[in-house]
Ligand code: SF4
């Protein structure tokens with residue numbers, strides 16, 4: 001198999017990831033996902049690979065505190081007759097799979113055995129392979145899980161005026177949440193997003209399909225940016241897209257919205273539904289590629305969606321030149337602004353200090369290997385100090401709202417909430433609005449404000 005590298009943006013010194021690994025002398029890399037190969041879903045091949053990697057993890061155990069997948073695995077081994085992986089029943093393997101939400105943190109922050117190490121441990125991709133195989137074998141997907149992964153369909157229904165208000169009102173009551181829990185298995189205490197009756201694409205309709213703009217390049221940035229709004233940004237929190245557009249335009253960067261847009265595919269990816277990911281890609285990639293060909297760079301306000309285009313789709317479709325061109329043009333918004341700052345193209349005439357900010361760095365942004373660009377940019381604002389918290393919120397897409405995992409999810413998120421409370425900051429922020437809501441709900445007093453909104457406030461725009 002050939003190697004696939006992350007995009008080497010100029011302000012991304014760790015794109016090659018040299019020197020950032022513990023216990024490995026070579027720069028780590030990732031193999032493309034061979035999801036169409038017969039072996040990928042072959043029973044014996046999969047179990048053999050699970051047994052091999054689980055055994056390596058058993059001897060290592062560095063990841064015991066990252067999520068609940070590893071404690072589930074280690075408990076199963078410790079409780080087995082021999083205390084070794086060969087005595088663990090295969091059914092127990094699937095419990096490990098169920099607790100993995102593909103945050104990639106084990107691969108990125110802990111594992112010394114990732115490729116090119118000869119042990120070739122890629123735990124998240126093994127979990128993804130198992131999830132995909134289970135679906136291929138005809139595993140039943142519950143109505144709830146299908147609904148939670150169909151973010152654009154649910155958003156377009158729940159976002160209809162009147163329907164949006166009704167859904168929000170019902171979700172805002174105790175009896176409504178109890179009903180949702182007993183009928184669908186959506187945990188009654190988990191924060192669920194509100195729906196906006198006027199989507200970001202409607203609010204910013206003058207920017208949809210906009211083409212005729214002049215741009216000022218700086219470094220590798222071409223100076224005009226297409227904003228992929230995302231399901232969440234479009235239907236749940238349109239203000240995040242408006243803030244992004246306002247901040248970019250204030251910095252002389254013209255913005256536009258794609259003519260058509262569907263879900264990036266991350267919720268389906270996390271379920272292992274790779275065929276559905278491919279269908280979504282067939283709408284999004286040709287559209288985004290056309291914009292890239294017209295000289296536009298790409299960004300999006302949600303880290304998981306950025307990661308989908310930067311990493312997951314290229315790993316699934318390494319030979320698709322449109323996917324690779326889109327990957328190379330896609331930036332995290334703060335990464336983009338900081339590149340332009342390096343070339344003297346970021347406005348620093350801030351009008352309002354922000355004080356102390358407690359900042360949770362979401363996993364799917366850390367995985368992009370771009371460094372803490374959100375922190376660095378916010379700290380350019382005078383009288384502003386950012387305390388970064390690099391720990392998982394436990395939300396991870398849909399894990400937090402599923403009744404059977406919600407308590408575990410809160411357990412993972414609580415230490416972050418404690419750090420936020422102890423920081424006694426003026427603001428609490430996270431690039432991921434879902435992680436932010438989860439942490440705020442576990443905190444004593446923190447209220448989440450997105451970093452784009454904070455930046456907009458600092459500019460006074
Ligand atoms: S990818 Fe994340 S959730 Fe999955 S096993 Fe690794 S750390 Fe746990």
Ligand code: SF4
Pocket residue numbers: 056057058060061062063064106107110111112113121123
């Ligand atoms: S994923 Fe790597 S670091 Fe984590 S327990 Fe397994 S072998 Fe150890």
